[in-house]
Amino acid sequence: MDGAKGLETLSKEVLQFINGKRKLLIDGKWVESQSGETFEVYNPATGQVIAHVPAGNKEDVDMAVKAARKAFTEGSPWRKLTPSERGRIVSRIGDLILKYADELAQLESLDNGKPVSVARAADIPLAADLFHYMSGFATKLDGSTIQPSVPYTPGAEYHAYTRREPIGVVGQIIPWNFPLLMAAWKLGPALTSGCTVVLKPAEETPLTALRLGEICQEAGLPDGVLNIITGFGETTGAPLVAHPLVDKIAFTGSTEVGKLIVKAAAHDLKKLSLELGGKSPVIILDDANLDIAIPGAANGIFFNQGQCCAAGSRLYIQEKVYDQVVEGIAKYAKNLKVGPGLDPTTQLGPLVSQIQLERVTGFIESGKSQGASAASGGSRWGNEGYFVEPTLMVNTEDHMKVVQEEIFGPVVVATKFKDLDDDLIRRANDSVFGLASGIWSQDISKVHRLAARLQAGTVWVNCYNIFDASLPFGGFKQSGWGREMGSLVLNNYLESKTVCISL
Ligand code: ADP
Numbered sequence: 386m387d388g389a390k391g392l393e394t395l396s397k398e399v400l401q402f403i404n405g406k407r408k409l410l411i412d413g414k415w416v417e418s419q420s421g422e423t424f425e426v427y428n429p430a431t432g433q434v435i436a437h438v439p440a441g442n443k444e445d446v447d448m449a450v451k452a453a454r455k456a457f458t459e460g461s462p463w464r465k466l467t468p469s470e471r472g473r474i475v476s477r478i479g480d481l482i483l484k485y486a487d488e489l490a491q492l493e494s495l496d497n498g499k500p501v502s503v504a505r506a507a508d509i510p511l512a513a514d515l516f517h518y519m520s521g522f523a524t525k526l527d528g529s530t531i532q533p534s535v536p537y538t539p540g541a542e543y544h545a546y547t548r549r550e551p552i553g554v555v556g557q558i559i560p561w562n563f564p565l566l567m568a569a570w571k572l573g574p575a576l577t578s579g580c581t582v583v584l585k586p587a588e589e590t591p592l593t594a595l596r597l598g599e600i601c602q603e604a605g606l607p608d609g610v611l612n613i614i615t616g617f618g619e620t621t622g623a624p625l626v627a628h629p630l631v632d633k634i635a636f637t638g639s640t641e642v643g644k645l646i647v648k649a650a651a652h653d654l655k656k657l658s659l660e661l662g663g664k665s666p667v668i669i670l671d672d673a674n675l676d677i678a679i680p681g682a683a684n685g686i687f688f689n690q691g692q693c694c695a696a697g698s699r700l701y702i703q704e705k706v707y708d709q710v711v712e713g714i715a716k717y718a719k720n721l722k723v724g725p726g727l728d729p730t731t732q733l734g735p736l737v738s739q740i741q742l743e744r745v746t747g748f749i750e751s752g753k754s755q756g757a758s759a760a761s762g763g764s765r766w767g768n769e770g771y772f773v774e775p776t777l778m779v780n781t782e783d784h785m786k787v788v789q790e791e792i793f794g795p796v797v798v799a800t801k802f803k804d805l806d807d808d809l810i811r812r813a814n815d816s817v818f819g820l821a822s823g824i825w826s827q828d829i830s831k832v833h834r835l836a837a838r839l840q841a842g843t844v845w846v847n848c849y850n851i852f853d854a855s856l857p858f859g860g861f862k863q864s865g866w867g868r869e870m871g872s873l874v875l876n877n878y879l880e881s882k883t884v885c886i887s888l
Contacts, residue, residue, distance in 0.1 A: 390431050392495070394727050399491045402596060403436040409445055409615065410598040412452035413608025419444040424617070426591060429498030429735040430725035430770040438591045441616035443624040446583065449612035450628045453554045453581040456609030463581065463607045472523030475576050477604035478597075479516030482509060482569075485600065489593055493565055494726035496592040498735040498771065499689055501727050511852060512569035515870070518854035519573035522875060526578065533885065545885040551579035552656060552880050553632030556625040558618075558646075559594070560638045561587035561737050562692040562793075568594045570869050571635050572601075572611065573854075578878035583612045583631070585622050587638075589737050591615040618642065626650060633657070635877060637694075640791075640818070640863050658867035658877040660694065660859055662791040663820030666813040667697035667849065668835065670805065670826035671705040677847065678825035679713035682797075685823060685849035687721060687775050690736055691745075691795035694864075695821035697849050699788060700799040701813060707801045711779060714799070715761035718775035723766050735771040736794060742771040745794030752778050752787035757798070783812060791818065805831060814840045819861025823849045842868070 392400070403426075408415035418439035426436040439445075456463050466474075482489065489512075490505035499508070528547035535543055555575050559567040564586060575582050586594035598613045614621050622642075626634050626649045633656040636646050640661040650657055667685055669678050685697030702710045726734035736742050746765055753763070762774030775795040781788050788798050802809045813822065822841040826832050836844040842859045845851055852858065857871035867877050 390433060391428065391725050391727060392435070395491055395495065396488055398488045399495065402492065403495070403592065407436060407438040407591075407595055407615075409439050409441055409449070410595070410611065410613040411445070411449045412455070412612065413602070418442065418616075419448075424588065426496065427738070428495060429737050430727070432739065432770055435495060436592060438595065438615045441614035441621045443620070445614050445616070446621060446624040446628060449583045449614050450554060450556075450625070450630050452609040452612050453583050454630050456607060457551075457554055457581040461607070461609075463610045464579070468524045468526065471579060472520040472577065474605050475516050475523060475573065476520035478601055478606070479513040479520065481600045481604055482513040482516065482597075485596075486510070486513070489565060489596065491727070492596060493593050494734070496590045497561060497564055498726045498737055500731045500734050502729055502731070503689070504726075508563055508566045511854070512566045515566075515569040515573040515854045519577040522574075522872065523577045526875070526879065528881070542888040543885055544888055545883060548882045548884065549879045550882055552878050553580060554630060555580045555582050555878065556628070556631045556634045557582055557584045558622050558625065558634065558636045558638065559584070559586055561589035562689060562694070564590040565593040565597060567637055568597055570637070572597075574874045575635070575878050576606070576610065578875055580878050581610045583614060583625055585614055585616065585625055588615070588617050623649065626655070629653060631655060633878070636660070637869075643865065659865040660867075660869055661820075661863060661865040663694045663696065663818045663860065663864050664699060664789065664791050664816045665695055665697050665818070665821040665823065665841065666699045666701060666816070666839070667823035668809070668813060668825070669700065669702045669706065669710055670824070670828065670831060671703040672827050673706070673825035674827060674847075675706060675709060675713065679710055680717055681847070681849050682710070682823070682825065683714045683717040686797040687718065687733060687795050688850050690734055690773070691797075692737065692741070692793050693850065695843065695850060695858075696793075697821070697823050698792060698797050699813075700797055701802050701809060702799060703805075704801050704803050707799075711760055711777065711799050714797070715777050718761040718777055721775050723772060723774070725770070733775055733795065736773055737771065739771060741794065742773065745773050745792055745796060748787055748790070748792045748794070749776055749778070749796060752781065752785060752798070755782075755785045755787075757781045757785060757787060760799070762795070783815060789816070805835070810835075810838050814838075817863045820859075820864035821845065
């Protein structure tokens with residue numbers, strides 16, 4: 386194998402998986418792409434090739450969509466299952482993720498670069514939990530009974546009810562920052578609702594989604610219910626969005642690609658749910674408990690190398706505690722242990738790709754050229770792999786690119802505010818995004834007032850990056866359409882049908 390360096394700790398199963406011939410999952414069978422083409426998957430810690438996977442194209446997407454269509458047809462094995470049988474399969478997927486948790490954590494760390502300890506503690510159990518949480522809804526997708534008045538038909542009586550039905554064939558396009566977890570966010574509710582799926586993982590990180598395909602088969606998911614096509618955005622993702630037999634696209638990724646998908650879906654008005662970018666403000670009031678606020682705000686940006694759509698990337702710190710917070714976060718950043726994700730002692734791994742490395746260091750340079758400076762970090766780390774030092778930028782102004790644009794790396798900007806007034810709210814909300822936000826304070830009245838005025842889908846108070854299967858997550862403004870997780874996500878995958886009967 387080409388990229389053996391740094392892979393000494395991998396288990397036999399993971400080595401076998403990356404060295405084996407990876408294929409596409411179509412109609413329950415693992416098949417090569419029609420073109421026979423493959424692409425390379427890299428280890429972000431070294432830049433070396435670790436695996437090859439099929440480069441799916443339009444023909445493969447077409448076969449996968451047709452398989453999903455067939456599996457959705459009335460009378461198919463999937464449609465014949467009772468809700469409770471369907472729920473049990475979804476729940477078994479969760480059980481198997483836990484069974485293979487160590488293997489999945491290694492594979493995720495290898496593919497994405499994230500610390501294996503984080504993948505094992507957060508990504509994998511959360512992915513399992515998502516399937517377990519969602520599975521319970523399979524038996525509770527109830528409609529309601531309605532008693533209509535219909536004033537223009539005096540004397541007539543009606544009985545009406547609503548049914549909640551699966552939307553149909555869903556194309557799911559996911560990013561590389563939490564590869565398995567994003568697949569779980571999408572698949573858990575789609576399968577629970579009775580939909581069938583064509584999943585397209587990100588080209589940077591296709592490995593755990595392919596392993597999840599095997600797990601779904603082991604859990605007893607009928608053929609064709611889940612199809613997985615690896616490949617690139619333009620050659621695999623775009624044909625999926627354009628396919629006339631796809632009823633809905635669920636997308637997580639950049640706002641830029643989200644807009645392309647909106648345009649592409651316009652011709653047949655496909656249903657869309659979009660979970661997009663963010664530039665989330667974190668407000669630290671001078672009454673905050675700094676013992677928890679400093680590490681909490683630091684972790685809010687540096688978690689997952691800052692490659693989180695919800696990353697707390699804009700700090701607004703009240704004047705009185707500004708110096709202490711900046712000093713504390715800079716110290717936290719300097720003490721983080723940077724290294725390869727597979728090293729169990731690593732706290733901050735590499736970014737996912739060379740492109741991402743260039744993008745993030747480009748943002749840091751742009752900040753410096755506009756007059757900002759780095760209170761910690763500010764450069765590439767090492768000269769191998771895609772590492773960036775955890776960076777805290779100060780002396781920023783609100784108009785700067787580093788304050789306005791999503792960096793998607795371990796880079797946070799810190800600015801000062803004097804009073805908790807309209808100006809602070811305006812600055813915190815001064816973004817095209819509205820995904821998440823944070824408040825650190827011990828004053829409950831201030832917290833509630835602020836929480837009501839922040840334009841964000843989530844407000845974390847005295848905590849940050851708390852994700853749970855039960856908590857709806859999604860964006861205001863250009864951060865997206867719809868919600869992931871919680872019971873609200875089911876709206877993405879269900880149609881409501883009204884049945885009205887004249888008695
Ligand atoms: P990032 O910029 O973080 O890499 P992207 O939004 O580019 O995120 O990618 C997220 C997902 O969207 C990936 O699976 C990618 O392949 C896919 N994608 C990219 N471009 C398109 C497109 N034009 N149509 C459909 N999917 C796309």
